[in-house]
Amino acid sequence: MGATICTDKVILNQWHPISSVDDLKNNEQGNTILLEEDLSFNKISDEEVLIWKSADPSKKLLQAKLKYGYLWTTLGHPAPDLFSFPEFYEIDRRNVATGAFGVNISAGRAIENFLDMGHFPFVHTGILGEEPHTEVKEYDVSISENDDEILATKCQFYQPQAAVASSEGTDVEYIYRVPHINCAILYKSSPVDESRQDAIVIFVQPVGPEKVRAHTGMCIIDDKSADADIRLFQQTIFGQDKPILENQLPKKLPLDSRAETPIRADKSAIAYRRWLSQKGLTYGVIPSKDINLSRFT
Template sequence: MTKLSLRHYWHPLATSNEVSEAPARFFMLGEQLVAYRWGDEVRIFKDLCIHRGAAFTAGGTVRDGNIVCPYHGWAYDGSGACVHIPSLQPGQPIPEKARATAYQAREAYGLVWVCLAAPAMPFPVWPDDAWNRDDYRVVFVKAYDWKASAGRVVENAMDMSHFNFVHTGYTELADGPVIKPYEVTRTERGLNYAYDDGHLLRDYVVEFPFLVHDRKSVVNAAGGKTWSDGDNAKSGDVTLLSFLAAPIDEVRTRIYVFVGRNHSLDREDSAFTAGFDIVMEQDQRIVETQRPEQIPTAISEELHLRFPDAGAVQYRRMLRDLDKAEAFVP
């Protein structure tokens, strides 16, 4: 039995095209990793050879799918077992301890994902099954690198009460800054809450710990307009903003941003992706200043207002519970 931790969740490691046949270095939760493709598989290991601690990415190669350490040529198969030590005399066995740490890898949504321990939750899904539907289109916007913790990034993506201050003229709440009561539900995968500003219904789908989807549907086309609406917004149009935060380490986060829509499919995608650089920069400027860098999970710390911060309070409780939870790990 071991402590459940962020290592037990799927996190996006890279975009699919950043991972090639050549081993390359990546970081997740403060750990240095090596990843490469072998046929249809992506193989991911801790970037460390048990022999003398060299990094595979210091010039390591791939032979028959095995990662070969650049220092003394030890080769490890997909399971992490060492299968060749060039310096051994014929007949000498490979020590059982000679293993690389292999991690679970998946490829989905144009990203390569990693889980550093037994997964505590099923693989992430998209609201509305948007990737698989003909009436929907999802496009990758960009990956943004922020000097902030993933928790702070997620809370920012969950928070609608900063819109009328940070994003003036972009994504303001149509009925102003006062936040009306709304209900937060804990789901199997995280949290869910919706907020109606008279123009848009923003449905927040949080997949614990670090994935946030902001599903905006037009409830009243005459009620206003935000930067990511089409020109002729009509009731029922859904625009889905997705923020997938990858915890590189405690104070660095990479945010993979996607935008999906079930409308204006004949229009250029750039009409819907163009505004993100500005809006993300508006957020980044603030979030990178937040201290402490890690969000405090004790609810007594910082000052929560009942309504704007109801989602964040639940989110902090989930993070706090993670600290206490235990999981069986093979």
């Protein structure tokens, strides 16, 4: 594998998304940056993609994995399997890659924004939220030790237009999963089938400690909307988040509990910061000086 610029084992030993499968073209070289390293990749068949460090004259291959609509690679030694995401394989769902967004911010800040409901009325006004429906009601957060992931359930938030077909707003229920330090999945009731949930994903590619590409995707039960409309929706939402994210100071996610002021609405973000601290992550974050990390409430 050779020396890497990034020396943080926690982030090195992860699978990282670098491209949507849709964007890969046979025998056409692509280039990207992961953890400050220039990488090149080339899809040679539907099953096989070659990835190497661009500057490596020997083109020694990095591990590659095609899963959940994305191409994943690593600069370290991750567990062989990615987290589970069974909805991706349900045959009546559509998986739409809704675009990769370059953002000058750390991966942690981007994930935290994805978990945050309180900003909907102010940042996604008229789409995901609207004043005066600003209250974030109590929800549950847990860290599953078996799966090593954060789960936030019973999240509810008022959405001005719950479905394309409805003209009235209503409370929508959300579930958030953080199964990977830089990936999160959001489930919300499907406007087409109330018994099932649409999934919206964000897989963040850390380009550097303060620079990411956020790969977004939707895994939804909807046979009507055109791909272009689904992409446009997600791009509108992310386009609203980007200027906020790029104006966060510091850009790295501070893990010290006394760096910022949480409120109850931030329970999932607090769990996320503690989870990262317990893993000993140092890349893209400002590590906590808090010694007592076991005290999770």
